[in-house]
Amino acid sequence: MSDAVRVCICTPEAVPFAKTGGLADVAGALPRPLAEAGCDVRVVLPGYRAIERERYGFRPVGGAEVPTAFGAVPVQFLESRLPASQVPVYLVACDRFFDRPGLYGEGGSDYPDNLERFTVFCRGVLALLRHLRWPPHVLHCQDWQTALLPVWLRVEPREDLLANTATLLTVHNLAYQGLFPAEQFPVTGLGWDLFTPRGLEFYGRVNLLKGGLVFADLLSTVSEQYAREIQTPEFGCGLEGVLRERAGDLLGILNGVDYSAWDPAVDRHIAARYTADDLSGKRTCKADLQRTQGLAEDGAAPLIGMITRLVDQKGLDLVAAILDAILAAGAQFVLLGTGEPRYHALFERLHRRFPQHVAVTLGFDDALAHRIEAGADIFLMPSRYEPSGLNQLYSLRYGTVPVVRRTGGLADTIVDATPEALARGDANGFVFEQYSPDACLDAVRRAIAMFRDPRAWRQLQQTGMRQDFSWGRSARRYLDAYRLAARARVGTRG
Numbered sequence: 433m434s435d436a437v438r439v440c441i442c443t444p445e446a447v448p449f450a451k452t453g454g455l456a457d458v459a460g461a462l463p464r465p466l467a468e469a470g471c472d473v474r475v476v477l478p479g480y481r482a483i484e485r486e487r488y489g490f491r492p493v494g495g496a497e498v499p500t501a502f503g504a505v506p507v508q509f510l511e512s513r514l515p516a517s518q519v520p521v522y523l524v525a526c527d528r529f530f531d532r533p534g535l536y537g538e539g540g541s542d543y544p545d546n547l548e549r550f551t552v553f554c555r556g557v558l559a560l561l562r563h564l565r566w567p568p569h570v571l572h573c574q575d576w577q578t579a580l581l582p583v584w585l586r587v588e589p590r591e592d593l594l595a596n597t598a599t600l601l602t603v604h605n606l607a608y609q610g611l612f613p614a615e616q617f618p619v620t621g622l623g624w625d626l627f628t629p630r631g632l633e634f635y636g637r638v639n640l641l642k643g644g645l646v647f648a649d650l651l652s653t654v655s656e657q658y659a660r661e662i663q664t665p666e667f668g669c670g671l672e673g674v675l676r677e678r679a680g681d682l683l684g685i686l687n688g689v690d691y692s693a694w695d696p697a698v699d700r701h702i703a704a705r706y707t708a709d710d711l712s713g714k715r716t717c718k719a720d721l722q723r724t725q726g727l728a729e730d731g732a733a734p735l736i737g738m739i740t741r742l743v744d745q746k747g748l749d750l751v752a753a754i755l756d757a758i759l760a761a762g763a764q765f766v767l768l769g770t771g772e773p774r775y776h777a778l779f780e781r782l783h784r785r786f787p788q789h790v791a792v793t794l795g796f797d798d799a800l801a802h803r804i805e806a807g808a809d810i811f812l813m814p815s816r817y818e819p820s821g822l823n824q825l826y827s828l829r830y831g832t833v834p835v836v837r838r839t840g841g842l843a844d845t846i847v848d849a850t851p852e853a854l855a856r857g858d859a860n861g862f863v864f865e866q867y868s869p870d871a872c873l874d875a876v877r878r879a880i881a882m883f884r885d886p887r888a889w890r891q892l893q894q895t896g897m898r899q900d901f902s903w904g905r906s907a908r909r910y911l912d913a914y915r916l917a918a919r920a921r922v923g924t925r926g
């Protein structure tokens with residue numbers, strides 16, 4: 433076996449196989465630059481029904497019976513490669529748990545047996561590593577769905593193969609913790625001695641993410657600002673105490689962008705291609721978006737875009753509160769999103785009130801997401817909190833100027849267009865501080881005013897388009913994290 437760093441990325445979703453949010457972009461994009469840097473990296477995810485096995489060339493490579501507290505569960509392993517790479521990707525398949533329409537639930541409700549489902553997945557990951565006889569130096573776990581792995585690897589006796597494997601747990605969104613009723617705790621296979629506030633108990637319930645935060649060798653989250661924020665009561669979702677205790681083991685590593693998928697110079701989804709030096713294609717993209725979305729075809733109207741999960745986190749109440757004023761300022765609004773039914777109803781209502789000025793698509797549509805990035809002038813992200821955020825980074829590359837609230841990864845990446853920042857040449861968007869309709873509207877109005885000054889606007893667009901948020905930098909930081917985690921593991925072995 434070579435002496436390259438061996439990393440197994442365990443994840444509940446990864447592009448292009450299965451995606452509900454930014455985590456999938458990370459899990460699908462990070463492995464390539466890691467492999468280019470000489471890392472022996474492999475990815476494992478559940479074999480959901482949504483994954484097109486034939487299209488992606490998955491073939492069976494064995495199986496196992498995984499032991500669980502609710503009996504032995506047969507799982508099958510399938511293998512393929514991450515597209516355009518040599519990175520092996522494995523599915524842990526089990527029809528009983530993963531042959532369903534949704535990843536985590538249906539019709540807005542979680543599957544009631546999610547604890548069983550992700551226990552089986554995590555046991556399946558360990559069985560797969562044994563089956564492959566491939567001991568990673570680091571198991572890189574993502575979010576609550578994989579958070580049992582660091583717990584088991586710390587508290588259960590280890591066989592030789594995984595004796596030296598360290599764990600890094602990356603938190604993509606602290607609000608999703610994997611909470612289950614106390615009586616389900618035995619499903620995890622852990623003893624009741626771990627169901628305490630120092631272990632996986634959280635106000636009388638099972639909290640998988642907490643277990644991972646307590647027992648992983650190293651922790652990370654997806655921006656430096658969010659790493660600081662989650663140690664406070666405002667953003668810590670009740671876990672700020674655990675996170676403060678582990679502050680010395682918590683890194684902030686910003687997500688990168690996969691520019692082979694998200695760059696208007698090469699994007700096949702959009703009506704015309706363009707670059708920072710020649711933005712003429714962006715006008716074509718805007719006209720195309722207006723036409724296909726049923727908006728008045730007007731190049732002079734500032735077109736504001738949003739692509740988002742429709743959940744409280746994303747600041748949609750602010751949008752609803754200021755939409756009239758935005759339209760009164762002459763702007764148009766285009767939204768693509770899916771999520772909570774009440775937001776579906778809200779945006780349907782707004783579309784019916786302003787059919788020529790508000791376009792709404794309720795669903796998940798990757799091609800349309802690209803066309804909105806290219807066709808809009810302004811991209812709105814008024815999030816309550818935003819661990820990293822990818823859409824503001826895509827927007828920068830598409831010359832679509834972000835208007836964001838100063839939180840998490842938005843704070844780390846968007847520089848407000850103050851006179852000083854404009855003079856320095858590093859302004860790339862508009863930032864507001866307070867979570868209030870007035871503050872948000874003020875930022876949108878500043879953006880609209882600058883949009884009407886073509887030279888100033890061009891400069892803002894070009895500054896963003898020339899910035900580089902590719903994965904190379906983040907991948908180097910993850911490599912450092914893997915080395916740190918491996919050293920931390922050696923330190924705690926016993």
Ligand code: ADP
Binds near residue numbers: 457740768769795
């Ligand atoms: P989050 O992870 O909180 O959902 P991010 O901005 O980090 O937010 O990532 C969201 C990702 O999901 C982006 O790639 C975005 O384009 C995509 N996305 C979100 N909603 C939709 C949708 N309805 N259709 C297509 N893509 C979407």
